[in-house]
Amino acid sequence: MMSRILLGCTLAAALAMSMAAAAADIDAQRENYVAALTALRAGDEARYRELLRRLDGYVLRGYAEFEFLKDRVERTDAAVVRDFILANAHTPLPNLLRQRWLHSIADRGDWATFLREYAEVAGDTALMCLHLDRRLKGGDRGASIVQQIDALWESAQRQPTECNPVFAEWRRAGHATGEKVWERIGLAMDARALSLVRDLSDYLPPAERVWVDRWLAMHRDPASALAAIDYPVETPVARTVVRYGVVRLAYRDPEEAMRRWQALKRAHEFFGEDENYVLRYIGILAAQKRSPSALKWLSAVSAESDDLSLKLWRVYAALWAGEWDTARRFIAALPDAERASTRWRYWSARILERGGDATAARPIYAALARERDYYGFLAADRIGADYAMQHVSVDAAPAEIAKLEARRDFQSARELYTLSEIADARRQWQWATRDLNNRELQVAAVVARQWGWYDRAIQTVVKSGHPDDLELRFPVIYRDVIEANAEKYDIDPGWIYGVVRQESAFVVDARSDAGALGLMQLLPSTGRAGIRQLRLRTRVEDALLSVETNVRIGVNYLKQVLDRYGGHQVLATAAYNAGPNRVNGWIPDETIDADVWIETIPYTETRGYVKNVLAFAAVYEYRLGKQPTRLNRRMPAVAPRAASGAS
Numbered sequence: 001m002m003s004r005i006l007l008g009c010t011l012a013a014a015l016a017m018s019m020a021a022a023a024a025d026i027d028a029q030r031e032n033y034v035a036a037l038t039a040l041r042a043g044d045e046a047r048y049r050e051l052l053r054r055l056d057g058y059v060l061r062g063y064a065e066f067e068f069l070k071d072r073v074e075r076t077d078a079a080v081v082r083d084f085i086l087a088n089a090h091t092p093l094p095n096l097l098r099q100r101w102l103h104s105i106a107d108r109g110d111w112a113t114f115l116r117e118y119a120e121v122a123g124d125t126a127l128m129c130l131h132l133d134r135r136l137k138g139g140d141r142g143a144s145i146v147q148q149i150d151a152l153w154e155s156a157q158r159q160p161t162e163c164n165p166v167f168a169e170w171r172r173a174g175h176a177t178g179e180k181v182w183e184r185i186g187l188a189m190d191a192r193a194l195s196l197v198r199d200l201s202d203y204l205p206p207a208e209r210v211w212v213d214r215w216l217a218m219h220r221d222p223a224s225a226l227a228a229i230d231y232p233v234e235t236p237v238a239r240t241v242v243r244y245g246v247v248r249l250a251y252r253d254p255e256e257a258m259r260r261w262q263a264l265k266r267a268h269e270f271f272g273e274d275e276n277y278v279l280r281y282i283g284i285l286a287a288q289k290r291s292p293s294a295l296k297w298l299s300a301v302s303a304e305s306d307d308l309s310l311k312l313w314r315v316y317a318a319l320w321a322g323e324w325d326t327a328r329r330f331i332a333a334l335p336d337a338e339r340a341s342t343r344w345r346y347w348s349a350r351i352l353e354r355g356g357d358a359t360a361a362r363p364i365y366a367a368l369a370r371e372r373d374y375y376g377f378l379a380a381d382r383i384g385a386d387y388a389m390q391h392v393s394v395d396a397a398p399a400e401i402a403k404l405e406a407r408r409d410f411q412s413a414r415e416l417y418t419l420s421e422i423a424d425a426r427r428q429w430q431w432a433t434r435d436l437n438n439r440e441l442q443v444a445a446v447v448a449r450q451w452g453w454y455d456r457a458i459q460t461v462v463k464s465g466h467p468d469d470l471e472l473r474f475p476v477i478y479r480d481v482i483e484a485n486a487e488k489y490d491i492d493p494g495w496i497y498g499v500v501r502q503e504s505a506f507v508v509d510a511r512s513d514a515g516a517l518g519l520m521q522l523l524p525s526t527g528r529a530g531i532r533q534l535r536l537r538t539r540v541e542d543a544l545l546s547v548e549t550n551v552r553i554g555v556n557y558l559k560q561v562l563d564r565y566g567g568h569q570v571l572a573t574a575a576y577n578a579g580p581n582r583v584n585g586w587i588p589d590e591t592i593d594a595d596v597w598i599e600t601i602p603y604t605e606t607r608g609y610v611k612n613v614l615a616f617a618a619v620y621e622y623r624l625g626k627q628p629t630r631l632n633r634r635m636p637a638v639a640p641r642a643a644s645g646a647s
Contacts, residue, residue, distance in 0.1 A: 029058040036064045059411045062088035074104035090409040092431040099124055106130050129163035136169050156191035176203055211237050218245030226260050233268040243274055247281040254286035276302050280310055287317040288602035295321050320600040324351050342368055342375040374615040381632040389622050392468040396446040404447055417453055429456050438465045445472050455507045476623050481548050485555040496555055498617035502609060509545055517544035520554030530556055569634045570594050573613050578606040587641045594635035
């Protein structure tokens with residue numbers, strides 16, 4: 001017995017020593033990795049090479065090599081590049097290096113090597129065009145290459161200069177038909193790519209270029225251009241130009257645009273398709289501006305079966321106007337899949353209830369109340385039911401977790417995350433998870449959470465088709481910071497969590513296209529104002545990328561918009577996303593139910609944003625161990641400007 005005890009103690013001690021040695025080894029590898037990159041950036045190539053040798057067997061060795069090769073690829077032996085590509089297939093680095101390598105090969109005109117080594121790199125149109133150009137020069141005129149060039153041509157934006165020889169050859173072969181040129185001009189006009197439009201006019205016969213000038217004039221000053229029409233409006237291009245001008249004018253003044261259109265119809269011959277086009281676009285723009293005429297114009301349009309946008313705006317306009325029976329008819333005309341969504345099931349029940357048929361509405365509400373979303377919560381409010389949170393954990397077995405964590409692509413992601421190389425870590429994670437099935441994605445989400453990488457856990461479980469693990473989808477992190485600011489500003493923490501979850505999904509260094517930063521996605525201008533108000537001594541970017549400071553400034557701003565709208569969370573939430581000036585323009589002349597106001601917000605992004613924040617707030621209160629605040633308490637009716645507190 002004593003010998004077995006001693007043996008057990010010896011084995012345990014040996015295991016502990018082995019684990020300690022492994023930990024020391026990985027720590028040394030991490031130190032060498034960081035030191036190698038530091039030496040490389042300092043220009044100490046000898047020190048870098050010495051440290052690189054110590055990284056043999058380390059999962060991030062390829063990342064250290066890439067940092068060296070990416071700036072020297074033009075003078076690196078092709079065999080070295082090929083070996084790197086083969087050795088690092090568990091990372092996205094081969095594609096990145098191949099992209100640089102192919103450009104360097106093209107720059108020196110080694111086209112034989114270029115054609116041999118070419119592989120399409122997603123997003124690099126210049127490389128694609130270089131490859132197409134060489135194929136054309138090699139005599140390739142097959143249908144496949146023509147289709148690829150056609151697809152490149154059908155762009156609303158200017159393509160890289162490397163595509164110019166390809167388009168020139170395509171044009172010489174007779175593929176640049178007038179129809180294709182005008183189609184692309186139309187795309188470019190819609191995208192406001194006006195300099196491209198001017199260049200595309202060179203593809204037209206001289207007699208047709210005047211129509212490009214007239215189209216551009218309609219864009220610059222539609223009112224003047226429409227008043228100055230002194231040419232026949234009989235060809236498809238002419239009618240397109242005039243229609244464009246009318247719709248362009250409608251962005252500023254839908255009613256005036258409609259008056260001009262009626263006058264133009266009396267002076268010129270237009271077709272039914274022209275009338276439909278103008279009514280559609282002016283009607284939608286009028287609905288976005290809350291014009292009383294919107295519903296009439298939209299109702300007059302002959303809707304194409306696949307024109308979902310028009311069909312939705314008809315419903316929005318009817319709801320805003322309080323035309324409930326008309327809204328019912330327009331909902332009935334939606335495609336089956338759309339009509340079956342929680343949104344339109346809820347509104348069908350609301351219309352029934354509004355019409356006095358609460359009995360028919362109740363079973364619809366009851367079915368919806370079993371859903372954990374904005375409409376499910378609204379339906380529960382209508383019948384006094386509890387909110388259905390339906391938390392179901394992802395049950396990942398230790399063996400499943402171990403299998404993923406043993407993969408080199410996941411190990412690379414973890415090491416990069418551990419070393420705070422966050423941008424590279426996210427790219428590596430995307431690479432590692434790109435081909436996983438739903439079950440593997442669920443396990444990967446659990447792995448990310450175990451690592452403390454909450455934003456990847458959210459993103460991955462959402463992709464997995466398992467929406468019910470609330471611990472993964474709605475992590476309760478930064479609780480001390482959020483609750484301290486909630487108490488300071490007298491705002492409920494669930495709402496703050498709802499904003500954070502919608503804004504950044506806990507990506508601490510999130511950056512939007514508009515320049516917003518951090519957890520609460522604050523614009524630098526908002527950050528500067530907050531820094532002044534709170535008397536902080538910090539740089540704006542540092543403040544907005546710090547969790548504590550970002551939340552402090554963000555909640556301070558949230559409190560400001562809440563006070564601005566008299567404590568109305570719906571208006572404050574919309575203003576946080578779209579800005580107070582826009583929200584002020586959406587305040588009704590008469591009191592309107594909050595669910596109608598939200599459903600008819602003109603901006604699709606803001607409409608979805610407000611719904612999500614309100615629903616997320618309820619989920620987060622549940623996650624915080626509280627009884628969720630009913631949405632109908634967060635959503636009082638929206639009153640006219642003076643009563644709503646809007647300024």
